[in-house]
Amino acid sequence: MVTDTSSGTGPSALDSPTSTVDRRRPARRLARRRVPAPLALPAAVALAFLVLPLVGLFVRAPWPTLPQRLTEPEVLAALRLSLVAATLATAVCLVLGVPLAWLLARVDFPGRRLARALVTVPLVLPPVVGGLALLLLLGRRGIIGQWLDKWFDATIPFTTSAVVIAEAFVAMPFLVIAVEGALRGVDDRYEEAAATLGASRWTTFRRVTLPLVAPGIAAGSVLCWARALGEFGATITFAGNFPGRTQTMPLSVYLLLETDPPAAIVLSLVLLAVSVAILVALREKWIGSPA
Amino acid sequence: MTTVDNPNSPPPAADRAASAVGLRAHLVVERTAFRLDIDLTVAPGEVVALLGPNGAGKTTALRALAGLTPLTDGRIDLDGTCLDDAAGTFVPPERRGVGVVFQDYLLFPHLSALENVAFGPRCRGASRTQARAIAHEWLARVGLADVAGRRPRQLSGGQAQRVALARALALRPALLLLDEPLAALDARTRLDTRAELHRHLADHPGATLVVTHDPLDAFVLADRLVIIENGRVVQEGDAATVTARPRTDYVARLVGLNLYRGRADGHTVALPTGMALTTADTVHGDAFVAFPPAAVALHSDPLQGSPRNTWSATVTGVTRHGDNIRVQLAGGPGEASADITPAAAAALRLEPGQQLWAAVKATETRAYPAG
Numbered sequence: 001m002v003t004d005t006s007s008g009t010g011p012s013a014l015d016s017p018t019s020t021v022d023r024r025r026p027a028r029r030l031a032r033r034r035v036p037a038p039l040a041l042p043a044a045v046a047l048a049f050l051v052l053p054l055v056g057l058f059v060r061a062p063w064p065t066l067p068q069r070l071t072e073p074e075v076l077a078a079l080r081l082s083l084v085a086a087t088l089a090t091a092v093c094l095v096l097g098v099p100l101a102w103l104l105a106r107v108d109f110p111g112r113r114l115a116r117a118l119v120t121v122p123l124v125l126p127p128v129v130g131g132l133a134l135l136l137l138l139g140r141r142g143i144i145g146q147w148l149d150k151w152f153d154a155t156i157p158f159t160t161s162a163v164v165i166a167e168a169f170v171a172m173p174f175l176v177i178a179v180e181g182a183l184r185g186v187d188d189r190y191e192e193a194a195a196t197l198g199a200s201r202w203t204t205f206r207r208v209t210l211p212l213v214a215p216g217i218a219a220g221s222v223l224c225w226a227r228a229l230g231e232f233g234a235t236i237t238f239a240g241n242f243p244g245r246t247q248t249m250p251l252s253v254y255l256l257l258e259t260d261p262p263a264a265i266v267l268s269l270v271l272l273a274v275s276v277a278i279l280v281a282l283r284e285k286w287i288g289s290p291a
Numbered sequence: 292m293t294t295v296d297n298p299n300s301p302p303p304a305a306d307r308a309a310s311a312v313g314l315r316a317h318l319v320v321e322r323t324a325f326r327l328d329i330d331l332t333v334a335p336g337e338v339v340a341l342l343g344p345n346g347a348g349k350t351t352a353l354r355a356l357a358g359l360t361p362l363t364d365g366r367i368d369l370d371g372t373c374l375d376d377a378a379g380t381f382v383p384p385e386r387r388g389v390g391v392v393f394q395d396y397l398l399f400p401h402l403s404a405l406e407n408v409a410f411g412p413r414c415r416g417a418s419r420t421q422a423r424a425i426a427h428e429w430l431a432r433v434g435l436a437d438v439a440g441r442r443p444r445q446l447s448g449g450q451a452q453r454v455a456l457a458r459a460l461a462l463r464p465a466l467l468l469l470d471e472p473l474a475a476l477d478a479r480t481r482l483d484t485r486a487e488l489h490r491h492l493a494d495h496p497g498a499t500l501v502v503t504h505d506p507l508d509a510f511v512l513a514d515r516l517v518i519i520e521n522g523r524v525v526q527e528g529d530a531a532t533v534t535a536r537p538r539t540d541y542v543a544r545l546v547g548l549n550l551y552r553g554r555a556d557g558h559t560v561a562l563p564t565g566m567a568l569t570t571a572d573t574v575h576g577d578a579f580v581a582f583p584p585a586a587v588a589l590h591s592d593p594l595q596g597s598p599r600n601t602w603s604a605t606v607t608g609v610t611r612h613g614d615n616i617r618v619q620l621a622g623g624p625g626e627a628s629a630d631i632t633p634a635a636a637a638a639l640r641l642e643p644g645q646q647l648w649a650a651v652k653a654t655e656t657r658a659y660p661a662g
Contacts, residue, residue, distance in 0.1 A: 192359050193397040195384040198414035198462060207410070211401040 054272065061269055062262040069266045077244045078252040079270065085160065085248060086228040089167035090175075093224050097175040098217065102205065104176070105183035106191075116180075123173040130169055131237025138165070138238075162239035163246050167228035175217075175224040182216020183209070219282060226278045230271065312370050313337070313498045314466050318355050319364035319377070320348075327351050327522040328365075333466070333498035335370075340501045340513030344541055348522040349502040353468050356500065357391050358384035369498075370465050385414070390464030394471040396455035398443035404454045405430060405439040411462040429457035433491065449480040456491060467492075467499045473508055485511055506545040510534075518542055536659045537581060548581045549627045552661055560658055566624050568600050568651075570658040577661040580624075584617060586655035587629035590648045591639060599650040600624075606645040609636070616641070620649055 062069065069075060103109070104116050122130055138145040138156045148154045156162050190212065194204040210217075232250040239246040241255065249267055256264035314333040319326070327348035333339045343349050354360040355375070356367060362377040369389070374382045390411075398407050408426035409419075417425065430439050433453040443451055452472065459467060472488060473481050489512050492499050501512050509516050510530045517527040518541070526538040537543040543550035553562040555578035561567045568580050594601055602623025610617050616636040618629045629649060631639075639647065 187397075189393065189397055190399060192357075192384070193391070193393060194399075194410070194414075195359070196357050196387075196389060196391040197411035197458065198385050199410070200385055200414075203414055208399055211399075214401075 057265060057268055057272060061265050065262070066266060066269075069263055070270070072263075074243060074252070075263065075267060078247055078249050078267070081160070081163070081244065081247065082229055082249040085163045085167055086225050086231075088164045089171055089228040090221055090225040092164065092168040093172045093175045093228075094217070094221060097172050097220075097224075098179055098210075101176045101179035101183060102209070105180045106188070119176050120173050122170055123177075127170055127231065127233030127235075128237050131166055131234035131239075134162075134166060134169060134234065134238040138162075157238060158240040158242065158246060160239075160245055163235055163248060166234040166238045167231045170231050170234050171224040171227040174227050175220040178220030178223060179213060179217055182213040182220070185216070186212045222278055222282055226275060229274060314356070314367070314369050314500070316356065316367040317365035318352050318367070319362060320351050320355050320360060321363040322351075325351075325522060327355075329517070329519055329522070329524050331356075331500070331517060333500055335465075335498055336496055337515065338492045338495075338499040338501060338513045340503055340509035340516045341519060342503055342506060342509045342516050342545070343519040344504060347519045349504070349519065350470060351522075352519075353391070353470050353500070353502050356466065357389050357468055358382060358387050387466075388462070388464050389466045389468060390459035390462055392452075392455045392459045392467070392469040392472055395475055396443075396451050398446075398451055398454055398458070400443050403440050403442055404435065404446065404450075407443070407454055408458045408461050411458060415462060425461055426457075429461045430454070433457045433487075447480070448476045449484045452476065452484055453487070456488065460491070460495065463497070465497045467495055467497055469499070469501045471503055471505075472501060472512075473505070474503075488512060535581075535657065536579065538579065538661070543581065548583055549587070549624075551580045551624045553578060553580065555658060555660075558653070562624050564623070564625050566600075566602060568624060568656060568658075569653040570656045571654045572656075572658040574658045574660055578658050579661050580656050580658045582651050582656040584612075584628040584630040585615075586651050587620075587627060587631075588650045589618065589629055589631055589635065589639060590650065593648050594650055599652050600656070601648055601650045604647050604649040606641055606643055606647060608643060609641050620647070623649060 100119070104112060104119070109115075135142065135157060137143050138148070140146065140149050140155055140157065145156060148156065156165065186209065190208055191204050194208045195201075199207065229248075230250055231248070232254070235246070235248060236251055236254075241247050241251050243252075247255070249271055253264045253267045253271070256267065313335045314331060316331045317329075318331065319328045321327075325348070329348070329352060331339070331341070331352070341349050341352060351360060355362055358374065358381075361381055362375045364377045366376045367374040369387070372382075373380050374387055374389075398404075399410065402410065405423065405426045408429050409422040412422040412425045413419065427436065427439065430436050433456060435450060435453055435457070438446060438450060443454070446454060452475070456469075456472075473485055476484055485508060492501070492512055501509065503509050503512075513530070515527065515529055516533050518525050518533070518539075520539060520541055526533060526542055533542060534546040537546055537548055537550050540550060551560070551562050551568065553560045553568075555561075555570075555574040555576060557573055557575065558571070559567045559569050560574070560578050560580045562580075570580060589604075593603075604620040604622045604627070606618055607621050607626075608619035610619075612630055614633075615630045616633055618631060618636070618641060620627045620629060627649065639645075
């Protein structure tokens, strides 16, 4: 302490450890400055507004009969259909959406801006309108549907395929936007390097681009799958509400609310659990990713 | 060739190359407010350095040769095959047989060192086993057999540079391009890597073009230098010629010489500033005069009766330069640098704005034609 010349002279130099703490205090006080009431109150209400309904779901859930209800055939059927349809819809979105995202991100074609805008339309379109539009296109009398009916004797509406199509329609933008963003984030000079090594554009895509955007594709797929799982409006319009065939979980929840409210709550809890699981998974992906 | 360096030296390779092997290129790439227009010839086995300041068009030239930027005009021929004639022919990069070592290497981060090197052979149709065997061989050749399984992230800068070199060489390219190959390395690694790179480039049977802004890299690695400024070739020749006879201020600075241009008449060169420098060389007409900063002596009093060029100079800057003091001067022939010992500097009590007398012996200057 005696040799301490930097922190001044006299007693203040002798008790420098305490003075260090003192020096930090103003900063802490700054951090604890009062939050103004006009901001604090609405913020608290907003938080409560978002959380309390979910709390209600937990409070009113028929906990004692939960396991039994979860294993009822109708519930299981709806659950299975939902999982299968959402997974198939995600697969469709991946197969079609990743190439579309690549095109939007990497190829400078005329009308690219328009194409990019059109991709986002299902995002803002009311799902019911989407369902109706699909019906007009692919319905038995639809623009394409009538030919499918006539030539292949194939009817799409009110089948499980219709569920997958409706979900893919609504969920695809989530995937395309996520993957396009990831593609734009990847240094395209890696693709140039691949080209100088003799890789065709297709090989480059497969062996360089795809692995580099894999985290983005994973995140996009999860978002896409979650959106498909919760799809209601387009599904009920285009695919109808047939148990075991087109009745997914959200549709069951809506119907059970009339006949068996506790069962609706149970299904809702399942959907909530899935959503939270996805949120956690994405969090880890975003925080843990090296990019 | 926009300039012919020295009438006494053999003509540049462009005029010599009757056989259509190696690289022969006339590169023209136009951008807004920039035009690259250079001729380049690189014989098989030859290493040419494309040297120039930032923004001179070095990287543009490299990208045009690799097929990553199409030519606006001109033509690229490699071993007799036209790669780009700016009109009909454009061979895409994947079919050019041109290997590139990028400045930041661009090793694929999701592949191991071995897989990075095997990538090229695999694209060229080698089986997985063959490609891995080739990659093993090249990694061994650059001394990295023991890190074959590592990802680029786990490699040091010097190792990554060697993997990038192995990756480009594994395709046995007819033309190898290196973009600032040592720029990303720290000084210590640079020294070792430069020497090793020189060995590998000397072994490479194809043509090699090294793009760099570092004269030392160019001198060590290349057989011949092509110096470009503002998209044009300003000088070319071997290291000895370029260092002895710079033709622009940029080159003079690179090689550490004071350079002036004027009209020569025997042993004197009249400069635009009004001063005439006396040289030991005999030249006539448009000429350059060059002398090293160490040849400049500084005195506080005028000298008399010596066979020296002397002028009154104003000190504009004083900096450390290695073990010596570098003094920037104005006046006389123009801007000049003088290197003096710290002792001499102390005796002169140097400070900016000070008036001094500068002197250079005629025998320490070199004069050569500029035309």
